[in-house]
Amino acid sequence: MSRFSALAHRQQGLLLTGGGAMIMAPDALLIKVADLPDAEILMWRGFLSALGFLLIALARYGRGTLAAYRRCGWTGIAVALLFSLTTCGFVLGNQYTKAGNVLMILASAPLIAAILSWVILKERLPRRTWLAICLCMAGVAMIALDDSGAGSWVGNAFALVTATTLAINFTLCRTRPGVDMSPMLVFNGLIVGSVAGIFWLAGSEPSLPATNQLAVVVLLCLFIVPCGVTLLQRGPLYLPSAEVGLLLLLEVVVGTLLAWWILAEQPAPVAMVGGALVLGTLSAKGLYERRLELRQRAGLETIAVAETTPPVTVDRSSTL
Numbered sequence: 001m002s003r004f005s006a007l008a009h010r011q012q013g014l015l016l017t018g019g020g021a022m023i024m025a026p027d028a029l030l031i032k033v034a035d036l037p038d039a040e041i042l043m044w045r046g047f048l049s050a051l052g053f054l055l056i057a058l059a060r061y062g063r064g065t066l067a068a069y070r071r072c073g074w075t076g077i078a079v080a081l082l083f084s085l086t087t088c089g090f091v092l093g094n095q096y097t098k099a100g101n102v103l104m105i106l107a108s109a110p111l112i113a114a115i116l117s118w119v120i121l122k123e124r125l126p127r128r129t130w131l132a133i134c135l136c137m138a139g140v141a142m143i144a145l146d147d148s149g150a151g152s153w154v155g156n157a158f159a160l161v162t163a164t165t166l167a168i169n170f171t172l173c174r175t176r177p178g179v180d181m182s183p184m185l186v187f188n189g190l191i192v193g194s195v196a197g198i199f200w201l202a203g204s205e206p207s208l209p210a211t212n213q214l215a216v217v218v219l220l221c222l223f224i225v226p227c228g229v230t231l232l233q234r235g236p237l238y239l240p241s242a243e244v245g246l247l248l249l250l251e252v253v254v255g256t257l258l259a260w261w262i263l264a265e266q267p268a269p270v271a272m273v274g275g276a277l278v279l280g281t282l283s284a285k286g287l288y289e290r291r292l293e294l295r296q297r298a299g300l301e302t303i304a305v306a307e308t309t310p311p312v313t314v315d316r317s318s319t320l
Contacts, residue, residue, distance in 0.1 A: 008293060009238055010238060010239065010289075010293065011290075011293075012238050013235055013237070013238025013239040013243075013244075014238075014239070014247070014286065016231045016232075016234050016235055016238065017231065017232060017234075017235035017238075017239060017243075017244050017247040017248070018247050018250060019231050020227075020228045020229065020230070020231030020232035020233075020234075020235065021228070021232065021247055021248050021249075021250035021251040021254075022228075022250060022251070022254060023224060023227050023228035023231065024224065024225070024228035024229065024232070024251045024255075025250070025251050025254035025255040025258060026220070026224065026255060026258055027090075027220065027224065027225070027228075027251070027255060028090075028094055028102075028255050028259070029255060029258050029259045029262060029263075030216055030219070030220040030224070031091060031094055031220070032094065032259075033216050034209070034213050034216045034217050034220070035213065036209055036213060036217070037200075037203075038091070038092060038095050038196075038199075039196045039197075039199040039200040039203060040196075040200050040206075040209070041091060041217070042087070042088060042091055042092075042192055042193070042195075042196035043192075043193050043196040043197045043200050044193075044209075044217045044221055045087065045091065045189075045192065045193070045196075045217075045220070045221045045225065046087070046188075046189045046190065046191070046192030046193025046194070046195075046196055046197075047189060047190070047193035047197075048189075048217070048218065048221035048222040048225075049185075049188075049189040049192075049221050049222070049225045049226050049229075050185075050186050050187075050188075050189025050190045050193060051189075051222065052189075052221070052222045052223065052225065052226025052227070053182075053183070053185040053186040053188075053189055053226045053229075053230065054186045055226075056182075056226055056227070056230050057182070057183040057186065061183070065183070068180065068183050069183055069184070071179050071180075072176075072179060072180075072181055072183065072184050073176075075172060075173075075175065075176050075179075075181070076179075076181050076183075076184035077184070077187070078172060079169055079172060079173065079181045079184050079188075079233075080184040080185065080186075080187035080188045080191065081188075081191070082165045082166075082168055082169040082172070083165070083169055083185060083188040083229075083233075084188045084191040084192050085161055085162075085165040086161075086162050086165045086166050086169065087188065087192050088158070088161075088192060089158040089159065089160075089161035089162035089165065090102075090106075090158075090159075090162045092155070092158040093105075093155050093156075093158035093159035093161075093162055094155075095155070096154050096155030096158060097154070097155025097156050097158075097159065102155070102159040102162075103140055103143060103252050103256065104140060104141055105156060105159035105160050105162070105163055106140075106159060106162060106163050106252060107136065107137045107140035107141070107163075107249060107252065108137065108160075108163050109162075109163040109164075109166050109167050109245040109248065110133050110136070110167075110242050110243075110244075110245030110246040110248070110249070111133050111137065111242075112163060112164055112167035112168075112245075113166075113167035113170050113171055113240075113241040113242040113244070113245040114129070114130070114133060114240075114241075114242035114245075116167055116168065116171040116241070117171050117174065117240055117241050117242055120171060120175075121171065121174055121175065123174070123240050123242075125240060125242055125243075128285060128288065128289075129240075129242060129243060129246070129285075132246060132281050132282070132285045133242065133246060135277060135278075135281040136246060136249050136277075136278050136281055136282070138274075138277065139253075139274040139275065139276075139277035139278035139281065140249060140252055140253070140274065140278060141274065142270050142271060142273055142274025142277065143252070143253065143256055143271045143274040143275055143278075145268070145270055145271065145274075166245065166248075167241065167245060169233075170235070170236045170241035170244045170245060171236075171241040173233070173236035173237070173241070174236050174240070174241055177237070178237070179237075180234060180237060181233055181236075182229075182230045182233040182234055185226075185229060185230065185233060232244070232248065235247070246282070247282065249278055249282070250278075250279075250282065252278075253275050253278045253279060256271075256275065257275060
């Protein structure tokens with residue numbers, strides 16, 4: 001048995017989702033560093049990520065890859081379409097509005113997912129999760145405050161599409177418990193790449209990006225996006241969709257910190273407080289729930305020992 005398999009179900013979900021969010025942290029930064037036109041960056045992101053997703057699926061499932069696709073069914077097709085909208089919304093949102101606006105709107109994803117799960121799946125979240133969502137939204141708002149503004153209503157709309165489709169995607173995955181939807185991300189890449197490729201070819205004379213730009217695009221789209229998104233897409237197998245969205249805020253905070261560091265930006269003090277609030281909230285929630293899990297496990301072990309221990313009988317005749 002591997003160390004990962006030995007972990008509790010919930011711990012596996014936290015590790016997968018948190019790991020995926022951390023891998024995806026440089027996403028927005030590298031999009032800006034690549035500095036390519038909208039259609040071109042979406043085309044490269046689509047086709048290269050599709051190749052990456054396919055290689056991951058083949059490595060995981062081998063000869064059973066086709067069976068893995070068949071298990072996804074129509075729900076998997078819906079997931080691919082939704083994530084295509086998420087990809088376009090995220091990339092175009094960063095292109096057309098201020099980064100702070102995108103962050104604030106994206107922070108609403110766990111709240112939308114929580115409401116959808118409550119209405120559609122009848123999943124009731126504990127009060128601590130609702131409190132964590134509110135605190136994290138406040139923290140992200142503080143981070144984005146320094147960079148927010150009216151921006152472009154088109155960019156803000158794209159960011160809202162990102163948050164909404166992401167929440168629907170994670171909630172939809174919860175309707176098929178035990179079915180891994182991550183192989184369907186190949187079709188998301190093909191859809192995005194094909195549509196963007198048409199606009200790229202129809203625009204000005206197409207040409208390959210410069211070597212340094214191409215290196216950034218390959219790193220982001222062939223390695224970072226497939227690995228990170230595959231882990232995130234597996235999150236709903238283990239956790240409620242609202243908690244997956246909540247852990248996704250790690251990408252927002254760590255990605256912002258990376259941008260400050262690499263681009264040598266000086267963050268406002270309120271932004272630093274906001275980042276500490278998000279990280280502190282997620283850490284405190286994780287530690288508290290880990291403590292609850294250990295208590296429950298100890299209680300179950302005590303009950304199991306009590307049930308297997310034979311009752312002690314006293315031989316009263318020997319004392320006479």
